[in-house]
Amino acid sequence: MSALETTTRTRDDGAARSPVVLQVRDLTTHFPVRNGVVKAVDGVSFDVERGRTLCVVGESGSGKSVTARSILQIVDAPGRIVSGSMVLHRPDGSKVDLAKLNPRGREIRAVRGAEIAMIFQEPMSSLSPVHTVGDQIMEALRLHLDMSKAEARARCVELLRQVEIPNPDKAVDRYTFEFSGGMRQRVMIAMSLACNPSMLIADEPTTALDVTTQAEILDLIRRLQQQHGMAVMFITHDMGVVAEIADDVIVMYHGKVMEYGPVDQIFHAPKNDYTKMLIGSVLKLEQKAEIRLKRPPRDNAAPPVLEVRNLEMHFGKPGAPLKAVDDVSLKVFPGETLGIVGESGSGKTTMGRCLLRVYDPNGGEIDYRRADGEVVDIVKADKATLKQVRREIRMIFQDPVGSLNPRMTVAQIVGEPLLVNGIASGKELDERVADLLKQVGLEPAWRERYPHAFSGGQRQRIGIARAIALNPRVIVADEATSALDVSLRSQMLDLMMNLQDKLGLSYVFISHDIGVIRYMCDRVAVMYRGRVVETGATEQVCDAPAHAYTQALLSAIPRPDPRARTMHKRHRYAG
């Protein structure tokens, strides 16, 4: 495999160019809107070659998804292809320009699913919930290959076996909601492979999945690509994934191609400024933040501000409870950032919510040391105490859109905790709000606007301003940067660390992203199925993990360096 990869990857030498499957030239797709047009794709050109993987990378709104959909002419209304050509080269030597075909015509439909297949981001909603898996796969077979029902069924079982779905002859008759996220994406892949397409378009196929599941899906796509010799066009925003799987990379920004070249060039010798910035912000998150490097060593003698002992949080029936948090013990020291890392369902969010007693824990203690040295057990605190404690422990949420009331101005949102707790009102409140906005890097004059007038990063800043409004001592940040593009992520983390130094905050930083944890956190706790499997200094846990699960988790994370592809060396944890 390595020999093959080294020859094919040196495409600029002209040594081994694979046959071109799709040649896109000056593709332009417009979305007419009320006041003009949005040029979602603006003069994009590239080649997709047989047996190779082209990654299209860019931040949200870069037009990467629309580019992919333009190829099959399935751009959502009112978008339409304005100009350009997309020449599909068939194995028999004939060519067809997809851009010239009628989007509802017979010819383009014969290409869709048969010659160019596509898989999507959200495997749950991308499959019909009321049709069996087999029904949806067989449909493609019967449509394009004219198979009989029995033949299609046999082929369908075979396809499910190829994508490693257990008991494929039973799985055929099951529904999508009976499968896990990773299994659903396997079904999608089986469906796309049904007619042996010469090209596969994958639109963020692993974004909704955990890293370990992602690694398996990427493995599967690569293996199938080698078996079938497909060309793969892979759309993603994750530079780690790009480094792991790409042969060639297109970097897109605002509908335009910023840079197009072999993966090694993009990562190690980027020419374009935007690419440099993008790679820079990814690499920045691979190491400890500069702000933290400058800090004096922390005084470990101080007693912890939060001490969690044997915390239990169960859901479901008392007889057979789901232990979302199972015997968790943690300490958070003053001025420290404790990272909580884990995959979905590990209980990290539930744990974070228990700290503010959003849920009533079933057992254990959460000792909170107040500024005057008094220790309060949050689990048993009465209403009045809890109210006071909740002023001092605040929360920042993942979704910057959903966590801000769209009918309140920014001034109302940020000022609400002050008003509710009777701390400030009138002119004083207004001044406090202006000051808070300044602290998080927002223009105070914007405070009369509504949240929809702000970008995702700005909205998260509003969330932070609201969290620090009451001068808290501890902030629980639940995936606070996950919804943000990578270039904004480090800015947001830097802001949080500056506030930490200025206000003496402690953070409990919940994330699934090891990069962010490494950048931001002093210590980290790894959660798996409700339990903390490992706790330690960030460097130690990230570089020399002791627990087998941590090792498996870290080995599944794609690193943003195409010269150090490690994912195929990963190991699995069967706990």
Added chain:
Amino acid sequence: MLRFILSRLVWMVPSLVVVSFLSFVLIQLPPGDYVTTYIATLAASNEVVDQNTAAELRSRFGLDQPMIVQYAKWLGNIVTRGDFGLSFEWQQPVSDLIWERMALTLVLTFSTLLATWGIALPIGVFSAVKKYSIGDYLVTFLSFLGLAIPSFLLALVLMYIAAVEFGQEVGGLFSEAYVQAPWSFYKVLDLLHHLWIPVIILAVSGTASLIRVMRANMLDELSKPYVTTARAKGLSEFRLLVKYPMRLALNPFISTIAWLLPNLVSGSIIVAIVLSLPTAGPLLLQSLMSQDMYLAGAFVLLICTLTLIGSLISDILLALVDPRIRLE
């Protein structure tokens, strides 16, 4: 699944008992009873009934007994002999009166249902797929118009047109010659000949609202990612519409069966009166006005039973159609 149906059927029994008691109480609630109304009617035509006759009538109908006894007798007769009592006004067994009219009501309702769904669902789909096109605006305009026109007015207009322009006999469901005649091929033809006017009238308002609901359902589904998946698979636009979004958009309609059945009895009373249709609605109204309690009670009981059966049917159908519900 079978267990689910069985347990639902078992639960229907206590609900029916409670419902029957409530309906009996409800009918007794207005002041006076049938005899009072009867005497008032007679008094209107200058006949005087003395107190003795009234008391005699009351004891003959059992109206002098306490309500709970009357209820027990009534329910006992229904359960043991299927006897719903005697209609005071018609002096006939209630069951005879009801079943004759229910059959015709059933014919009318189902024809209306077929016409409504047959017209509204395709138009609703069209209107959603061609959102904001001229066709959509036209359909939307017409359906709001249909919603706005009172159905009795439409009934009068249609009757006028049918009678004056086509010289057709209007009102009722049969020509005079066939009203009392036994069922035959020609009687069915005659029924069909009369049926179209009420069906059109009832369908117009139903269609209008249904188009709007179907359009909204369909718009929700059309933007779902699985539609894009189906398109990327190479399905033709029509096939994918029918197989995926339409299938899901129809699910909410199955729930409406629950209140379609009781509508058999109580729906479209005004239209039925205007057109003098021999359906259940006008009879129910008349029985309530004259406090003909056993007839009214039987109707209320029937409506409640149909509601229960209707929701059972729609639950079973939903489970059959939507695997997410079935496997819960």
